[in-house]
Amino acid sequence: MLAHRSIICGISIILFHVCQAQPVSVYTDSIRTCLQLPRPDTGKYYLLLRLAQLPECPADTLLAYGHYWYNYTEKRHISPGRPEALYAIGLALYRKGMNPEAAERLYQAATVWERNGRNPLQLARTYELIAGIHKIMQRYADALAYYRLACRIKKTLNNEAILLSTYNGLGNTFRLLHQTDSAVHYLEKAHALTAGNELAKAQVSNNLGNIYWSLKNWLAARQWYQKALQSFETLQQPEGIAEACFNLGAIATQLQQYHAAIAYYNKSLEAVPTGQPVEHLEWIYEHLADAYFHTGNFENAYTNERAYDKIKDSLLSLQVQQSIAALKEKYETEKKEHALALEKERTARLLAANSQQFRFLCMLAGVALLITVMGFIMIRNIRRKQLLAAALAGLKEKEKQQLIQEQALKSNIAMLEGREAERQRIARDLHDRLGSTLSSVRLFMQSNQTGTPPGNSKIMLLLEEAVNDVRRISHDLSDNVLIKYGLEEALKDLKDTIESTGRLQVTLYQQAVDGLPADTASEIYYIVRELAANAVKHSDASRLFIQLLQDNRLLHLTVEDNGSGFNPAVTHKGIGLHNIEIRARKIGAQYTIDARTGKGSCFCFAIPLP
Template sequence: MLTRLCLSLFLMLSPALPAQPAPAAVTDTAQARRYLRQAASLIARADTGQARDFLTAAQRYSERENFPEGLAQAQLLRGNLHFTAQQYPAALAAYDQAAELLGRLPRSQRLNGLGLAALGSGEALFYQGQMEAGMKRFFQGVNYLQAAGNYPKLLACYLNIASYYHDLNQPDKARRYITRALALRPQLPDQRGLLPAYNLLAMLHIRAHNFGDAAQALARGRAVRATSPYDVAEQHRIEGIYYFETQDFAAADQHFRAALRYLEPQGNPVHLAQLYFALARTAQRRQDYAAAQRYYLRSEQQARAGRAAQQRYFTLRALAELAEQQGQTATALTYFKRYKAAEDSTQESTTKQAISRIESQYQVQQKEQQILTLRQTQRAQAAELRRQQTVNRGAGAVLLALLCAGVLGFTTLRSRQKIGRQQQLLQAQKIQELQQERQLLASEAMLRGQEEERSRLARDLHDGLGGMLSSVKYYLGSVRSAVVLPEPSAQLFTRSLEQLDGSISELRRVARDMMPEALLHFGLTTALQDVCDQLGQSRPLRVQLQTFGLTAERLPQRTELVVFRLVQELLNNVVKHADAQSVLVQLSRTDDQLQLVVEDDGRGFDSAASHRGVGLRSMQARVDYLRGALDIQTAPGQGTAITIDVPLAAPAA
């Protein structure tokens, strides 16, 4: 769950205006603007009833005056209204309608509104659990709001992106966007919006056990005046996590309770589930098992109400462990069964992947059956043709006596033979097409299976082995601080910890390479930039990425994934074999063509002698799957340039 989500208010607040008909001297446009300002003020005070009335009036005046900007602003505020009432599907629909209306305005008038619509719809998607779609909207919002110079809302976009990376356990990327958020400080009208940035920065330091840096970030946050009850609650919650991790459970409990006082009136079940869970863990560590059970039950109830499946899963597991800790075997078994049922529900995506694999296999079998049927039909037609030829020969002997009839029979025979040959050619062509389609389906099933296995192994490495190694590192760190070792042993102990750090970093790198989350969430350009940056940082190799024409809508997901794997494979070949100083990765897109060029200044090779290699055959198989063309230009001592052209008109996903 996100650490912080920012509810956007799209218009500046203004003093309340009386809800009365406009004077005759006031134009419809001016009256629409007044009603919009009044609605924004009412939404800020959570007065949804009157706000809805003002929005209806503003929309009526805007339609009467044909005022498209007013109609768009009314939809933006209507999205805010639904968001405040936690009606997220309705909010998303209103934001999308606002974006459609804004698209009809001149560029100078639509940038800020489109940014606000993207920010609001991204938050609505997040609260519905559609994280990837929400992130796409946030990045759109960054582009619009940066161009419009709306720095407070640009700050909100950066914080949402950083929060998502934090939840994905990618602290480096989360810290990158927090840094961008804090860099907006000079452009902000006041510093109140920076409080979530300090809170999230503190969370990153806490998770990394950098408690001194976490304390500094919390202190900076306390120096900023909170703007809402939720901001105050969030500050107390993170203070509680800090004290919990530093083993001061009394202080942690105090801050969690303070956060609860601010959150309970808001009534958000997801946030309440998180906070009750934190209170339960604290009570359990203080050996107050009755309070722990009470808070766990409240957390499970709120998680169920908010449809927070993962939080409910964690809470049921904690209830089972708590009951077992108290010797309540029957109760523990009950919670354990419910926990396993919740765990099974989290495997739905895995089940869908398995169904997808089965469906691909079924399609391949169907194509094979069609090929078999067509071959049988072709053989039957050939037999029929031979029979007709025999009959026609006999008839020809009789018809030779009659010249006119003979000529007619001969013409008919030739015509039938020609038609038969054409039918055979068509059948053979159809069989060839089906065989190619079967090969494509088989390749797709193979590639999908490879990617699913990569994802499974990456999760096992990251969540399983990675978590175990991190725990070992934490325990060893505790031992080092608690035990005084002789100098040689202390040096050996330190080197061991450094090697363990390196092992954890390497394991995470392998997991990232196997499961390209950046590709799935943010697109091909971002994912390739990450690959190039990581390679350039880890090797004495200058890696440059150039992209052209990729700012429009994304490519099909399967095409993006195959191109991403091709770039990975080509760069790995450069590192292993080329002995190059620099490499250029260039990806360009036109309306119906995608071209990938990877060029290095390395030693090159004899392409004629290397076509038998496994690596090139694997690369060729991926290119064939995309129905593309592969060209290799190289010679010993002259570097290598590999060009891959992929037609976009033929879908590869």
């Protein structure tokens, strides 16, 4: 494997030198031939990786390598190499100026890295490149969002030095958004990280100078431009020296320090490299002429003004030549369009010659299509009528069943109401008539105890027990506590009554409910009493939990026991559960049953309030 890699590295170096002078097809064909060799191994993948990252290689060549690399990773299912190949393709497209396509490929690479979390630093660099592309396309808000994503990821890596490019990008983006305070903040943070990186220091200093120039803070701008000039001079970069000197000369002019301005302008003029756009020379000569004029050196002012006019005339001549070329191109275009129009006219005449036959064929085809469509519509209408008739029959059957259920519900409700009325009547009769009679007999016996036979004491005990039984039965049948004191006190009384039997320990938690209708309170009370009776009779429960809470316009009732439980899907509903269901439907309550054999049972009711 090491031998393979050595050979591949040698090929990469050779191809790097070849790609400077050869057309794309010469070496891309050689790569295609290499990939077609038998026994593919990681050496081919390594070769493509190196080729797609060759420095100073034409963008078209890098794009071709990137596509070869991506196709190879897809074919060989090399998932870690897929985002790397996408990044290489995006970078090549960016160098070709195809910014939207580049952003799309880079975003695909970032999505893969974000999903697998394997290379956070490369993910952050990808986001920075996407942000730079958005900045070129003047989508500054999008650029800012991606720079912030990159910044958030880099901060997790605990290496502040790698934040330099991110802070610089954030500062420049804020400057383009005219948010100067934020721009200065991030650029100063970037400048603090430029130790040992003169190029970054020069760029950041120049950007800070530009911001303070826009704010007309000439002294701060001069300070940063001077720092940028020092870095450019250290780097011996003539373009940067020329720009920094020109900026310093402009600031000196604003401060009316014309001799300093002349010195900076001349230094900028000396640093302008060959091939620099003549517009830059035009600006320097114009500002030099103005500075010499203010110092009274009219001869040099005139000389520089003539140089400015000469360059301006050459620019104007160039613009005239460009205009003539544009007019010539427009004429050639119109000439071609005229020839194209004549060709179209000839073609139209040929088409008109056959138009009658074509119309006839179209008419036949239209008639056939019309007949087909009409047939399809008729069949569809017949089918729709059949489906509609079936749906109508089903709806009628459903309405019939619903009517039967409503009638059954009304009958059950009427039966319950009649049963409750009968219970109330019996309770009143027991209490008012039989209870009064037994109480009178007891009082009579008590008043004649002296000198009575010993058996009378036994009769007194039986009378006392009979009176208590009548009171208890009357209390069970009647809801006087509910009527007099309301649902809250009635439930407390029911709790005390159940616990007095010694068979159940009851936990009651309830909130006061305002404006609860009497019929709703009565049904809630009877539901709780029926469930408590079931817990005592059927489930062998030792604990009972009752909760009544209000939530907005709903009243939530929960009754839970720790008894033997049951299976709601299997167990047949007895009279008690049937009555509970009827009472719940009577007050419009929705309820659920959570019960399992051996695990107890829990009944939950949601009761709407008026």
